[in-house]
Amino acid sequence: MLDADFDVEDVLSRIPMPGKIKLLTGLGWWHTEPVPEVGIPSMRMSDGPNGVRGTRFFNSVPSSCFPSSTGLGSTFDDELAFQVGKALADECKAKGCHILLAPTVNTQRSPLGGRGFESFSEDPHLNGSIAAAYINGLQSQGVAATIKHFACNDQEFERFSSDSVVSERPLREIYLKPFQIALKKSNPWALMTAYNRLNGTHCSEDNKLLQDILRKEWGYEGLIMSDWTGVYSTTESIKAGLDLEMPGPAYMRGKAVERALIGEKLFPSDIDDRVRKILELLKRAYKSGIPFDGPEEGVDSPQLRALxxxxxxxxxxxxxxxxxxxxxxxxxxxxxxxxxxxxxxxxxxxxxxxxxxxxxxxxxxxxxxxxxxxxxxxxxxxxxxxxxxxLPLLDGYIKQNDGKPGALVEFWNESPSASFLDTMTNLQETLPECAWSMPTLGSNCFLADGYSTIFVPDESGDWELGLNIAGNGNMFFNGTMVIDLSTNPEQGESFFGLGTVDMRATVKGLEAGKEYPIEVRLSNAQFIGRGSPFTCRGGIRLGAMKFVxxxxxxxxxxxxxxxxxxxxxxxxxxxxxxxxxxxxxxxxxxxxxxxxxxxxxxxxxxxxxxxxxxxxxxxxxxxxxxxxxxxxxxxxxxxxxxxxxxxxxxxxxxxxxxxxxxxxxxxxSYPSFGEKGEGYGKVLYNEGIFVGYRGFEIKDLKPMFPFGYGLSYTSFGYSDLQVSQPTPEGNFTVSCTVKNTGKRDGAEIIQVYVSDTASALPRPVKELKGYAKVWLQAGESKVARIDLDREALGFYDNRRSCWIAEAGDFVVHACASSADIRLSTSIVLAKTLTWTGL
Structure with a gap:
């Protein structure tokens, strides 16, 4: 093992080229590769963003689950986001995890986005600010955050190949802005590229995105990793600055890198540039004190439950x-x-x-x-x-023969016979949940399994059973086959596209409290791949519900x-x-x-x-x-x-x-989204900068509920809006008095929006540029103060490839929501400002 204060350049010089190439790809799904001959251990990662699952899809160690990101974003509470980040870091430490794959800050272009709940907001300022607080909380405890997915990964349809066609200005103002804000306010130690193409080039090999903008313009110094199976090239991705291909084993690196070096498409210096970033993150992992290859444990305390x-x-x-x-x-x-x-x-x-x-x-x-x-x-x-x-999972209705909750799962290390009756068991596991999958572990991992449990309904009557699997198999209820998924099962969307369609069967006349045996006999020997870049060694999702x-x-x-x-x-x-x-x-x-x-x-x-x-x-x-x-x-x-x-x-x-x-x-975004996009793999971001509330306001279109809207059991009054005139650098301060005018204690979120009265390019009616959450007792008044800078006045001038805040008049609004302006006043920027970078 290396010393915690090891010299990165010294270690880099001692790693042989095969070891360096090895480091460019992960070890399995959740680790980086070790290089024992020079003392380099393996770092561990885990999925987020609302919890820390650990390394096991199957029978994982239970974890704390925090609210989804759209919920956390709706608190407008940076301090709460910071505390959530700290709590997630504690969970990471318990699970021996050095790198959390979170937060997500992709913009919700459409309400239909499958992962829309994973990002904080449609607004770049709120999205980036909450993310920064979350990252600061996480990294204050030594755990690396991984901000993702860079960039414009805003839909799931054809997510590995779709081309997000975005002009420069909305790219900068809407889709890159949350990343830019988070980098400026928190400096995440890792960043994950997106699956999709951006203006024709896959993000994991996009030199403009990763080198010109991220590294050079923004000065980002952290590690850049791919999304899982999101690397589509060898030389191009390495040249563009993608440090780490995940997961392992290598698809686009390994032997391919060796060949590129021989052909001088790549040079040793290119490899060193990538390995250096992995070593820099490893040094942070050492300083965290989190053990390498440690056990996975859970966290539970009264303080955590209260949070x-x-x-x-x-x-x-x-x-x-x-x-x-x-x-x-x-x-x-x-x-x-x-x-x-x-x-x-x-x-x-x-x-x-x-x-x-x-x-x-x-x-x-x-x-x-x-x-x-x-x-x-x-x-x-x-x-x-x-x-x-x-159908809802059977969890809570099942037990084993010894009365303990869960099911018995048996694995075989060779394909079973057609009768599914082989008994060559080499591993048994108790399964607490009725949905699981086995990720690929290698060519000799488990190829078949049997699942058995006892079902105890809590109500008498007819019950509906539902099953989808990753593989081919059948369900037996009380000794009778009731679901056939072994005869050319149709592919569905479960298990990341690896699963079958969900099939159902009705079993009649069940009695509450009576025990009924259930068995699923499954083989995945003929089911690896099937339209997805992922693979797994079997999966079962078993549900039931009394017929309604x-x-x-x-x-x-x-x-x-x-x-x-x-x-x-x-x-x-x-x-x-x-x-x-x-x-x-x-x-x-x-x-x-x-x-x-x-x-x-x-x-x-x-x-x-x-x-x-x-x-x-x-x-x-x-x-x-x-x-x-x-x-x-x-x-x-x-x-x-x-x-x-x-x-x-x-x-x-x-x-x-x-x-x-x-x-x-x-x-x-309607209708240019998902299956209704341009076609031929392209999605045109036709709305430009007018995303979310910006689009509703420019069209004077009333939504059901506007951005930033929310009521309280009390009421609040706003008064005495004070805005300082911008300094030559564009800095200014907004303050106003907020009074709880009701009879209950409560908190109000003051939102500051800015309007540009005249500009060279079209701008939104107003844009969120700051917010503050103020707790007030009934009848109490407080002054809320928000400090802003040139970013609050500027827009991206795609004609000159820079940010610009034009001299002239601006209106600053103190609002209770994007549709509820309480106070407004004007300010004047005396001199035009232009800049690049953070």
């Missing part, structure tokens, strides 16, 4: 509260109805690489029930309508709403609909959700609607709702955080980090 609960509550946005229906009074209600498909199950995060096995979860139903118990009220539940794309008749379920919900003192309807999307690997097809809520909402509102006009999603949906019933909360995906403490807001323990202060359109066609 998870605070984050869940603070991420909630109150969108409507007519007649002060909320908070629920502490006296009065005796019977509370909880209705909806998102109530009983805790949807902690979106899907894909952001999803993890939580250390624990609290569903909305559980949180509300616990809070109601304190008031002496009873809670009754009805699903009302289903909204799942896949559509009419019966809605009528049961309506009846319960009529009979109850308070009705809480919890609806929305989940990780089946918002996930890495695919985009949504439309903005509609699934199944009969909209009909359920309309009929429950007819039964109880004071119904409290909780809408849970990572990005916007259509809400055709919204005008009839008096009360509406946007809950996002709230992490472990989703249910308790929601209950704290519903019952008034927490006064909501969140503001939307995204514009919620009335309909998809109003979105500025």
């Amino acid at each position: 998870l609960r605070k984050a869940a509550a603070d991420a909630i946005v109150l969108l409507k509260n007519e007649n002060n229906v909320l908070p629920i009074p502490t006296s009065g209600p005796k019977k509370i109805a909880v209705i909806g498909p998102n109530a009983k199950q805790a949807f902690t995060s979106g899907g894909g690489s952001a999803r993890l096995a939580s250390t624990y979860t609290v569903s909305p139903l559980e949180g509300i029930t616990a809070a109601a118990k304190e008031l002496g009220a009873t809670v009754e539940y009805a699903i009302g309508a289903t909204s799942h794309r896949y 008749g559509e009419e019966e379920a809605i009528q049961e919900a309506v009846k319960l709403a009529k009979e109850s003192d308070v009705t809480i309807l919890v609806i929305g999307l989940n990780h089946d609909w918002e996930s890495e690997g695919f985009d949504r097809k439309d903005m509609k809520l699934p199944g009969l959700t909209n009909r359920l909402a309309s009929q429950v509102l007819e039964a109880d006009c004071d119904t409290i609607i909780v809408h849970q999603s990572g990005t916007p949906t259509e809400m055709p019933w919204v005008d009839g709702a008096k009360t509406l909360l946007q809950a996002f995906y709230g992490g472990n403490e989703l249910g308790n955080g929601l209950a704290d807001v519903l019952f008034g323990k927490v006064n909501p202060s969140g503001k939307l980090s995204l514009t919620f359109p009335q309909r998809l066609q109003d979105s500025p």
Whole structure:
């Protein structure tokens, strides 16, 4: 092992060329390669951004799950983001992880983006600022952040090949700006390139993007890694500055690098430039004190649980509260109805690489029930309508023969016979969850498995079973085959495109509490690749749900709403609909959700609607709702955080980090997105700089809910806006007095927008340039102060390839949302400023 203060250049000079080439590619999925002969150990990575999953997809060590990034962005709270980053660093240390693959700051061009929930905001300033605070928290504990995906990785459709066609000005002002802000305010130690092409060139080999802008113009000195399987060239990617190809083994490096050196397409100095960055990050890993090749453990403490609960509550946005229906009074209600498909199950995060096995979860139903118990009220539940794309996991309904929760999984090291009855077991694992996959570990890893468990339904009646797998196999229920996925199964979207379609079967007349054996016999011997750059050695997703008749379920919900003192309807999307690997097809809520909402509102006009999603949906019933909360995906403490807001323990202060359109066609990117793009692999960013609220304002188009919007249980008054005149360097200060004019303590988020009254190029009506969150007791006043610089006045002049703030008049607005200007005043920039770089 090296000394923690090793000299990078000295070590670099001692590594033989084969060792240097080895370092350019990862070791498996989650590690860098070691070079033992010179004492170089292997660094460990883990997926984020809302948790630290660790190195195992299969039977992973449970982790804390924080709210999705759109929820964290909606807090407008840099300090909270910093604390979340610190907590994630503690989890990294427990899992022996040196590099967290987070945060994500891609801009939400469209509500349909599959990974939209992973980024903080549609606005570059909010996106980059929250990211910087998150990074600072993480790196303050010695864990490297990996800001991603650089750049314009804004859709999942054809994500490995699509070409984001973006003109220079929106590229700079909208899509690169969050990265630029985060680099300026936090200096992330690693950066991940995007899968896609940008103006014709894959980002992992884009010399302009990685060298001209990132390295030279911005002065970035950290490590640049690829997204997983996101390298498409050898010489080009190395010349462009891509230091590390992930994952291993090498696809585009290794022997190919040796050949390029022989042909002098590459030179030893090119290799040294890349290895130097890996060694510099390794030196930081040494200083962190995190052991190399350490064990993976979980983290749990009262302080962590309190932070998870605070984050869940603070991420909630109150969108409507007519007649002060909320908070629920502490006296009065005796019977509370909880209705909806998102109530009983805790949807902690979106899907894909952001999803993890939580250390624990609290569903909305559980949180509300616990809070109601304190008031002496009873809670009754009805699903009302289903909204799942896949049946809910069997977790909680299954046990092994010895009575312990979970299932028995058996692996074989050779392909089984056609009867799936071989018993050449060489490994057995207890499986706590009903969705898992085995990543590729090498040519001799497991090729087949058997999965067996005992299913114990909690309700009598007919049950529906659902199965999709990565491989070929069959499901047996009570000894009878009920699902056949071994006969030419059709490919689906599960397991990152490696899975089959989801098939379902109904088993009739089950009895509550009775035990029913389930077995899945699976082989993946003929299933590796199939249209995805990823590979895995088998995967199972097994779900079940008591059969729900559509009419019966809605009528049961309506009846319960009529009979109850308070009705809480919890609806929305989940990780089946918002996930890495695919985009949504439309903005509609699934199944009969909209009909359920309309009929429950007819039964109880004071119904409290909780809408849970990572990005916007259509809400055709919204005008009839008096009360509406946007809950996002709230992490472990989703249910308790929601209950704290519903019952008034927490006064909501969140503001939307995204514009919620009335309909998809109003979105500025429509129709140039996803499958509706230009075609031939191109996506034209036709809206230019007018993304999100900028597009709505330039068209004078009213959204359902504007960017930055959110209500409170109290009210706030703004006064005494003071803005200093800009210095010759463009620096100025904005301050205003905010008063809590209501009867409850609470926090207000003051948003500062700037308008350019006259400019050489078109500009948005106004742009967010600063914000401050102020906590005020009832009747209290405070002065909020926000320091700004030339960036708040400038735009990118693509004619001259520089930033410019033109001399002249600007208007500064103190706002409660992008649509709620409280105070405005003018300032004058005396002299035009131009600059490049950070």
